């Protein structure tokens with residue numbers, strides 16, 4: 157049987173379909189790159205925003221039109237709307253998030269313990285979701301109650317995967333040739349808190365860095381309240397990518413309280429200062445919500461000023477949209493749509509300017525770049541797109557295919573949303589400094 161795997165939304169969803177890929181391969185199924193070739197499709201849906209939920213439904217319709225016989229749906233949207241998902245034409249099975257880790261063995265009626273994934277190297281999922289970087293799920297669910305968040309509703313209580321399971325996935329990714337491993341979760345920073353002997357994410361990172369073959373290790377989004385200055389000492393190891401995605405959500409203390417966020421602008425600012433002091437060249441990116449219920453002009457101005465003062469290396473702006481089932485959706489003083497749009501434009505402009513300023517400081521330096529997409533441009537050169545450890549997007553030309561390799565690259569200019577690079581094919585260490 158031919159299987160097509162697809163997902164909408166976060167890195168956690170991506171990491172889950174990568175595990176499904178190994179399980180289907182272990183069971184002797186063929187993975188295909190398009191819906192048109194597939195007999196069975198598994199879709200991991202998302203509900204974080206209304207557009208994400210709509211994309212999920214759109215993919216189900218596309219699969220139906222493409223003639224896929226069996227459509228299996230899992231993920232946050234179908235967990236929150238199981239009847240709606242089951243009623244969509246072509247859907248043969250809806251698997252709630254709590255059961256998604258055994259989706260493949262349950263579907264194939266194979267005892268999960270019969271799956272010997274150890275020999276199965278991670279291979280990029282064929283098709284649109286092909287990724288060079290290996291996303292490794294280390295944690296699921298969340299015990300926080302941020303009032304705007306539907307993920308905590310859809311994914312349930314926080315639960316961590318064992319060190320053994322995580323290390324096994326990391327080894328499988330390395331066996332498959334991954335040059336970068338990305339740890340991901342719903343609330344990554346809470347990894348280990350639910351163990352009988354509680355542990356901290358720091359310990360998991362140290363365990364993974366004990367594996368010498370790990371070329372690059374990146375951490376996904378981290379809630380600021382889970383971190384302290386000492387956590388940043390981990391970055392003495394040059395394999396740890398100098399990128400921290402710390403969702404701020406608002407730069408105004410009063411708004412943060414209505415969001416039930418366990419941080420303040422002051423604490424956030426101190427944490428950023430500690431990170432910059434310990435990790436030179438670190439990229440700090442963020443998420444900001446604008447137009448949250450009750451956000452006055454004064455509160456928004458405070459948030460904007462604070463974001464300006466932090467000089468992020470970039471970030472996402474979410475225009476608040478009420479998600480059914482969240483506390484914020486029931487709050488008074490919902491902000492007018494027009495005002496939300498205005499604030500979104502203003503916040504984007506601030507983050508884009510900071511992003512450009514961050515990139516400009518690396519012109520003239522050399523950095524190690526992992527090349528993720530490579531396109532033959534006819535003749536004898538290739539157009540490359542890649543990423544530095546501190547999350548700089550780089551484009552370059554090369555006379556050879558260096559897909560999924562890390563190379564020395566001189567950064568020569570800022571170009572659109574990236575940096576233009578020239579590859580110097582010579583030895584160097586992971587942070588771009590000549591050996």
Ligand code: SF4
Pocket residue numbers: 298299300301302305306307308342343379
């Ligand atoms: S920490 Fe807050 S925003 Fe993040 S998943 Fe948990 S409830 Fe949602």
